[in-house]
Amino acid sequence: xxxxxxxxxxxxxxxxxxxxxxxxxxxxxxxxxxxxxxxxxxxxxxxxxxxxxxxxxxxxxxxxxxxxxxxxxxxxxxxxxxxxxxxxxxxxxxxxxxxxxxxxxxxxxxxxxxxxxxxxxxxxxxxxxxxxxxxxxxxxxxxxxxxxxxxxxxxxxxxxxxxxxxxxxxxxxxxxxxxxxxxxxxxxxxxxxxxxxxxxxxxxxxxxxxxxxxxxxxxxxxxxxxxxxxxxxxxxxxxxxxxxxxxxxxxxxxxxxxxxxxxxxxxxxxxxxxxxxxxxxxxxxxxxx
Numbered sequence: 001x002x003x004x005x006x007x008x009x010x011x012x013x014x015x016x017x018x019x020x021x022x023x024x025x026x027x028x029x030x031x032x033x034x035x036x037x038x039x040x041x042x043x044x045x046x047x048x049x050x051x052x053x054x055x056x057x058x059x060x061x062x063x064x065x066x067x068x069x070x071x072x073x074x075x076x077x078x079x080x081x082x083x084x085x086x087x088x089x090x091x092x093x094x095x096x097x098x099x100x101x102x103x104x105x106x107x108x109x110x111x112x113x114x115x116x117x118x119x120x121x122x123x124x125x126x127x128x129x130x131x132x133x134x135x136x137x138x139x140x141x142x143x144x145x146x147x148x149x150x151x152x153x154x155x156x157x158x159x160x161x162x163x164x165x166x167x168x169x170x171x172x173x174x175x176x177x178x179x180x181x182x183x184x185x186x187x188x189x190x191x192x193x194x195x196x197x198x199x200x201x202x203x204x205x206x207x208x209x210x211x212x213x214x215x216x217x218x219x220x221x222x223x224x225x226x227x228x229x230x231x232x233x234x235x236x237x238x239x240x241x242x243x244x245x246x247x248x249x250x251x252x253x254x255x256x257x258x259x260x261x262x263x264x265x266x267x268x269x270x271x272x273x274x275x276x277x278x279x280x281x282x283x284x285x286x287x288x289x
Contacts, residue, residue, distance in 0.1 A: 003226030007219050012245035014215045015084050016254050021207045023079035029193035031208060032072040033185040038212025039068075039220070040178035047175035051168060059160055060173065061180030067153020068177070068220060069184030074146035081139030084254070088246045090143040092271065094239045097144075097151035154227050154239075161228040174221050 022031050052060065078087050161170075199205045 003222045004230065007223045007226070008242055008245055010215060010219055011242055012249045014211060015088055015246040016250045017207050017211065018076065019079050019084035019087070019250070020254050021204055023076070025197075026199050026204055026208075027189075027194040027197035028076035028080070029073070029185070029189040030195075030198055031211075032069075032076055033182075033189045033193070034208045035072065035212040035216045036068060036178060036181045036185045038209065039217035040175065040182055042213060042217035043171070043175035043178055043221070046172055048169075048172040051173050052164075052176065056160070056164070057176050059156075060176040061183065063153050063156045063160065064177035064180030065184045066149050067157070068181035068216070069188075071146045071149035071153070072181075072185070073188055074142050074149060078139050078142045078146065081135045081142065084250045085247055086139070087143055088242075088250070089266065090140055091147055091239075091242065093144060094147045094151050097148050098155060098239075101151055101155050154224070157224045158228055161224075170225055171221070174224075177220070177224075 018031075022028075049057070075087075078090075082090070199208060
């Protein structure tokens with residue numbers, strides 16, 4: 001749990017750094033590529049390829065491609081459509097996706113999940129009820145794409161880790177995770193990126209360096225390591241702990257003029273959707289047993 005708490009504090013600043021210094025100023029695909037490349041540089045020197053079998057390497061690369069590569073592409077695009085507080089609030093649905101993915105793995109379907117999802121969409125509408133344009137809803141869907149990728153990566157890494165020997169040094173194999181993400185980020189920049197929108201100030205380069213080496217490099221390794229040492233309930237709670245932490249940083253430092261009552265009401269409805277989902281899960285557990 002200590003790893004998850006520490007990374008939550010670390011990532012709380014990442015949302016605002018992206019929204020204030022990079023979004024709309026630096027090409028989002030270049031930002032994604034730079035973060036992943038720098039993170040890979042941290043782990044490639046200690047990578048020991050022979051410690052994993054071929055299938056395990058490809059699985060870990062696939063998890064990196066989804067949890068980091070695709071997630072970042074969705075995530076950075078969302079800042080072009082939404083404010084930082086809105087992006088943060090819309091990330092609280094990640095635990096719901098973890099539940100849905102768990103249902104998918106076990107080939108079951110729970111219609112009640114659609115009710116909680118609809119309640120969360122209502123909360124999103126309340127946050128900006130006077131400006132519900134196409135870009136707003138597109139931004140909401142883009143954040144959900146990021147949430148789904150992040151949830152899939154966490155669930156997948158937990159399952160993969162359970163198959164690996166306990167004495168396997170995770171530090172010596174995690175480089176495959178970043179290589180998988182790089183396999184997504186590099187073609188995305190070459191195909192969709194704008195070379196004319198690269199960083200132009202030392203601050204922008206410094207933010208990218210911090211996000212790549214620390215937030216992505218150290219952050220994702222320790223977060224995934226921590227995810228294997230707690231139960232699914234604790235992992236879901238820590239996913240949502242990112243929201244108040246990130247909001248606190250953004251509102252106190254960069255966004256003091258935000259519409260707090262509307263954010264609070266919409267956020268409360270979204271959180272209520274998760275509470276209802278949690279109540280349903282606990283109610284269903286004895287019946288399943």
